Amino acid sequence: MVTKEQTVNLSDPSLYLNRELSWLGFNERVLAQAKDERHPLLERMRFVSISETNLDEFFMIRVAGLQQQVAAELPNPVPDGMTPEEQLSRIRNHTKDFFADQRAVLRKDLLPALKREGIDLASHDDLQKREQQQLRELFARDILPILTPLAVDPAHPFPHISNLSLNLLVVIQDVGREVMARIKVPTTIERFVRVPPTESPEETTAPGVHEEIKLVRVEEVIAANLDELFPGKEILASYVFQVTRNADLVIEEDEASDLLQTIEDELAGRWFGQSARLMVTDSMPDALREWLAENLGVDQSSVYATPEPLGLGDFEEFTHLDRGDLLYPPITPRIPDQIRTSRSITSAIREGDILLYHPYDSFAPVVEFVRAAADDPGVLAIKQTLYRVGSNSPIVEALSDARDEQTQVAVLVELKARFDEEPNITWARRLEAQGVHVAYGIVGLKTHAKICLVVRREGGGLRRYVHLGTGNYNPSTARLYTDFSYFTDDPSFGEDGSDLFNYLTGYSEQEEYQELLVAPLTMREKFVELVREQAERAGREEPARISCKMNSLTDPKIIEELYLASQAGVKIEMVIRGICCLKPGLEGISENIRVVSLVGRFLEHARIYAFGEGEDEKIYLGSADLMQRNLDRRVEQLFPLREARHRQKTRRLLDLQLTDTANAWEMNSDGDYTCLRPQEGEDPLDSQALLLEEPF
Numbered sequence: 213m214v215t216k217e218q219t220v221n222l223s224d225p226s227l228y229l230n231r232e233l234s235w236l237g238f239n240e241r242v243l244a245q246a247k248d249e250r251h252p253l254l255e256r257m258r259f260v261s262i263s264e265t266n267l268d269e270f271f272m273i274r275v276a277g278l279q280q281q282v283a284a285e286l287p288n289p290v291p292d293g294m295t296p297e298e299q300l301s302r303i304r305n306h307t308k309d310f311f312a313d314q315r316a317v318l319r320k321d322l323l324p325a326l327k328r329e330g331i332d333l334a335s336h337d338d339l340q341k342r343e344q345q346q347l348r349e350l351f352a353r354d355i356l357p358i359l360t361p362l363a364v365d366p367a368h369p370f371p372h373i374s375n376l377s378l379n380l381l382v383v384i385q386d387v388g389r390e391v392m393a394r395i396k397v398p399t400t401i402e403r404f405v406r407v408p409p410t411e412s413p414e415e416t417t418a419p420g421v422h423e424e425i426k427l428v429r430v431e432e433v434i435a436a437n438l439d440e441l442f443p444g445k446e447i448l449a450s451y452v453f454q455v456t457r458n459a460d461l462v463i464e465e466d467e468a469s470d471l472l473q474t475i476e477d478e479l480a481g482r483w484f485g486q487s488a489r490l491m492v493t494d495s496m497p498d499a500l501r502e503w504l505a506e507n508l509g510v511d512q513s514s515v516y517a518t519p520e521p522l523g524l525g526d527f528e529e530f531t532h533l534d535r536g537d538l539l540y541p542p543i544t545p546r547i548p549d550q551i552r553t554s555r556s557i558t559s560a561i562r563e564g565d566i567l568l569y570h571p572y573d574s575f576a577p578v579v580e581f582v583r584a585a586a587d588d589p590g591v592l593a594i595k596q597t598l599y600r601v602g603s604n605s606p607i608v609e610a611l612s613d614a615r616d617e618q619t620q621v622a623v624l625v626e627l628k629a630r631f632d633e634e635p636n637i638t639w640a641r642r643l644e645a646q647g648v649h650v651a652y653g654i655v656g657l658k659t660h661a662k663i664c665l666v667v668r669r670e671g672g673g674l675r676r677y678v679h680l681g682t683g684n685y686n687p688s689t690a691r692l693y694t695d696f697s698y699f700t701d702d703p704s705f706g707e708d709g710s711d712l713f714n715y716l717t718g719y720s721e722q723e724e725y726q727e728l729l730v731a732p733l734t735m736r737e738k739f740v741e742l743v744r745e746q747a748e749r750a751g752r753e754e755p756a757r758i759s760c761k762m763n764s765l766t767d768p769k770i771i772e773e774l775y776l777a778s779q780a781g782v783k784i785e786m787v788i789r790g791i792c793c794l795k796p797g798l799e800g801i802s803e804n805i806r807v808v809s810l811v812g813r814f815l816e817h818a819r820i821y822a823f824g825e826g827e828d829e830k831i832y833l834g835s836a837d838l839m840q841r842n843l844d845r846r847v848e849q850l851f852p853l854r855e856a857r858h859r860q861k862t863r864r865l866l867d868l869q870l871t872d873t874a875n876a877w878e879m880n881s882d883g884d885y886t887c888l889r890p891q892e893g894e895d896p897l898d899s900q901a902l903l904l905e906e907p908f
Contacts, residue, residue, distance in 0.1 A: 222772045223291075227775070230294050230299060231766050232302075233303075234793060235274070236306050236310070237883065238791065243259065243313065246259040246322065247317055251540075253538045254530055255538075257530045261527040271456045272458065275489065311516060312518070326530075331535065333428075339407065343408075352437075355401065358398050361442070364391070364394060376455075378397035378431060379394055379452070381394060382394070382447065383451075403429065403526035404429060404526075422537075431521075452492075452521075454490075454523060455489070455490055493517070494518055494519050543571060545573055545575070545691075547576065548568070551577050565698065565702070567858045569694065570690045570691075572904060573908060581666070581677075581699065582685075583606065586611065590668050594665070596622075597659055601684065602635070605686070607685045624652070625651075653847065654716065657845060661848050661849040662685065664685070665677070665678055665710065677706070678709045679698070681697050683695030693815045695818050707726060728850065731842060731846060732846070735843055735850060736769075744777070755826075756781065757785075757829075758774070758784045761818060763790050763819070764788065764790050764837045765839070768793070778801065778804040783804055785808075787870065789809055789811065808870060808872070808877065809876070810875045810877075819834055819836060820866060821850065822866060830852065832851060833853065834851055861908060865903075868897075873889055874897060874899075
């Protein structure tokens with residue numbers, strides 16, 4: 213076995229990439245999809261929206277956290293050695309370039325392309341007089357009544373500006389002096405206002421021809437009609453601005469007698485958190501920017517001036533237009549024969565373990581698994597974890613209906629699922645009202661594991677059925693995210709499931725599991741053991757391979773183990789969608805490691821960890837990324853694929869994604885990514901498109 217670890221300091225900061233900068237690189241790859249003409253036009257608009265909302269959350273959580281570290285004078289060293297101040301400086305430079313790129317994509321590419329398709333996002337100033345008058349009437353009827361202008365002067369203190377709201381700063385001439393007013397752009401109406409057509413659609417739209425659509429941003433409509441809000445006053449100017457606030461919740465769980473109420477109280481403050489960023493239009497004079505920043509408590513380094521429009525996340529509204537020809541056609545997920553031809557989902561599971569890969573395979577069997585258990589008089593208990601379930605959840609409906617005198621229903625609701633706290637509180641209260649046993653997990657740990665356990669009376673005894681997943685119990689995201697579902701009635705999985713729920717809901721200190729790897733108990737230790745096993749094989753000059761697929765890789769101890777395995781000669785290939793702090797291709801350290809990121813139509817969300825080759829290959833699926841938070845501060849699970857047919861399917865998937873030349877980006881040793889494209893004369897290999905065409 214190679215022993216270069218004795219001469220190379222694997223804690224050297226130069227061997228690690230900064231987590232925050234790596235994430236920003238991922239968001240660049242998201243924006244790159246907006247430039248890719250392989251995607252339908254409105255889908256490209258959706259990617260612009262996603263890149264904006266991603267960045268909003270990044271500032272609300274990651275940047276706000278760095279700012280707090282600076283304010284508290286905490287060094288908080290990271291493996292790459294950058295200080296919080298250095299990180300904030302790099303983030304600012306990157307973000308300024310990113311905003312310029314976003315708006316260039318819109319202005320030069322997407323909006324002209326939309327106009328050619330009959331969808332025109334027009335400037336209010338460019339409208340015909342008649343159209344402006346129609347919008348003025350619409351303003352008076354539908355917008356003016358819900359606006360609340362707030363004066364800012366010695367008698368009226370600067371108002372609170374809620375998180376991510378769009379606002380107009382209005383400059384008014386009043387009795388020889390300039391005064392300010394703020395108007396919040398309402399969120400109860402659509403951001404893009406439809407300009408009434410000049411003729412009726414019947415007269416202008418022939419069969420196969422789409423009606424032309426002209427839209428104007430609502431803040432422009434408000435700005436053009438400010439005289440209705442301030443009659444008798446001279447309006448000198450108006451400018452759009454937006455504030456991003458710290459949205460991370462700080463909960464002292466051991467001091468919270470009622471965790472649900474404590475989180476609900478904290479949520480109310482999310483919109484009032486400390487300002488982390490001020491966005492203004494580049495037309496706003498410097499003096500006004502400084503005045504706004506001072507009143508909002510924002511450092512000048514956190515002020516970003518960009519061309520209009522602000523709030524690009526709202527461009528998601530374009531995908532709701534009646535133009536299905538400019539969107540991906542809906543997919544028809546498959547239901548495997550094993551399920552489709554069986555009398556029930558439980559009888560299908562008794563025939564053999566079932567592995568599904570969403571969205572290519574339907575999520576309906578997962579919903580049916582819970583729903584059938586709720587309606588089955590033979591079911592004695594249903595236990596389930598819920599992290600993000602979405603609105604109008606059929607899973608929650610089924611769990612609510614299941615509660616009767618014969619069925620025990622226990623649900624672990626993770627109240628601290630970031631940005632899903634409010635709906636989770638709603639679901640928790642609803643389930644409790646139905647008599648469901650609702651628990652909130654273990655103090656200090658988020659519960660991120662995806663598991664549902666059904667206990668059924670059969671043949672004079674009890675049989676346990678288990679569903680394990682890599683994604684949330686959310687039918688909506690299951691149509692957009694790639695994730696695995698695994699059904700089994702294997703007794704060892706059932707016993708592990710029971711032990712895990714006892715750990716989550718009671719005082720069990722169970723640390724040994726037959727099949728599952730459970731964080732923070734056994735997962736880290738077992739993962740390191742599996743990596744070292746491959747390194748030892750390589751040292752004996754036996755075939756050694758590690759293949760992984762995950763969202764993020766940041767844990768420094770795991771990265772060290774992968775570096776050591778690479779030095780020993782292990783071939784390591786990883787599909788990492790987002791953050792990667794490991795540097796591949798470093799001579800003598802990681803030249804045997806390859807990292808690929810896939811960004812395409814579907815969000816790559818599944819986690820796969822494969823060790824070895826051929827019949828001896830061990831493959832685990834689950835909910836955990838290789839991050840300190842997942843391995844040490846969350847309850848997670850990884851489960852093994854025991855059947856060769858399932859391992860072969862999963863290996864094929866990994867190999868397919870590692871050879872993708874349509875959605876893939878390969879990571880260089882400096883942290884930059886190269887977009888992979890086919891050799892000249894070859895067609896691109898689109899792993900997502902192929903999986904839509906043929907069974908997983």
